[in-house]
Amino acid sequence: MRDQILREATRLMAAHGANATSVQSIADAVGIRKASVLYHFPSKEALRKAVLNELLYRWNDVLPRLLLAPSTSGQDRFEAIIFELMSFFASEPDRARLLVRELLDRPEAMEQYLKSYIQPWLHVVTKALDEGRRSGVVQRDIDPTAFALQMTVLSLSSIATADSWWFLLDSDKDTAKVRHLTELARMAHASLFGARVAPNATRKIGSFEANTEAYDTQSLRSIKG
Amino acid sequence: MRDQILREATRLMAAHGANATSVQSIADAVGIRKASVLYHFPSKEALRKAVLNELLYRWNDVLPRLLLAPSTSGQDRFEAIIFELMSFFASEPDRARLLVRELLDRPEAMEQYLKSYIQPWLHVVTKALDEGRRSGVVQRDIDPTAFALQMTVLSLSSIATADSWWFLLDSDKDTAKVRHLTELARMAHASLFGARVAPNATRKIGSFEANTEAYDTQSLRSIKG
């Protein structure tokens, strides 16, 4: 039951914001009384924090795959990191929406979360980018930390707001999503390496198309690569 | 008085969201009674729409400079468009915050706004990028419409959420802002043209530093180029 409350709270808070989500609306979605929700979570604030912690806990599932990977400065490594980043949000857009809302609603409170969850990851990526820059693989005039942050914000927020503007991209929602993620990956590649997309990048982008099925909870028709 | 209400409403709704901003809090900020706010604007919904329309009206100030410019496909033109885009949000971050919130809160209602205000602009930029691509100035594998959308979303949302994460970039807020905008411009350039930053791009980036003073309403110390 606790999990069910958490799931509905995540969905509603991602859609309308934590402030605009009443405890009553969560209770209705679960099918219980409001007082019962407040039995599992002592206050609405506690529920909000639980939702955010659950989200960041999932981030810890994906982090090790990035941090423990060998610290080479090859293109493959950077492609993999960007792929994981995009997949994390694309596979569960509510995460993206919730995070953007928290960044807007509680900037000072998010600092400690970013320090715990993003700072270490950012440090490793910055180091790898610096190496790549010295060895000439990565563009010389890049600002490694700023680049990593921008790519994170771009993945996060473009997926969070996609429901509003995908129609500008294509009348078919699935096609729009593929074009959205493909161009995102291309921009990341070009920003890092400058030149045209390498063969292996095309392979990576291809896997987005397979991954797109998990982009939304709605059932999506199969997409051909 | 109407303008004063509109100004405080914009500020509060950008900071906390329209749903979380009470008419009472706006009245308090202006220094009048709640009923007096509802004399100038018949309902909270009308006030919210007035705030959004005011914002989009300002967008119409910047649009002509982009649409009426000669439709060449040179690098200068693209640099100029991206500069206007970034300046529009950087000079008034409340705009960015408000727009991101609206995109999240009312995706279906935003469609008509995007159709009126973004679609025509997007069409022109797409055409120019297509020309540039054919003439070899712009990267061949670019998706023009998706690229223009991504750059808009990136400028918009990175400025909207910057208060949360600028400390990850630099302990000095002004320095962080300059690095943020400079890397944003570099990414746009590299995504478009692939190679290193051209001399004229450096000039453009330089003007961001002057522009940064308007980044925030807080007083900022002078930044050296």
Added chain:
DNA sequence: CCTACCGATCGGTAGG
């Protein structure tokens, strides 16, 4: 632009 007031809903509690 104000005072005074409306019903509805808010987060939360008592008590079982």
Added chain:
DNA sequence: CCTACCGATCGGTAGG
């Protein structure tokens, strides 16, 4: 996990 209830605040109105 429920019923029943709390004071506070919500958007909005009547009437001046």
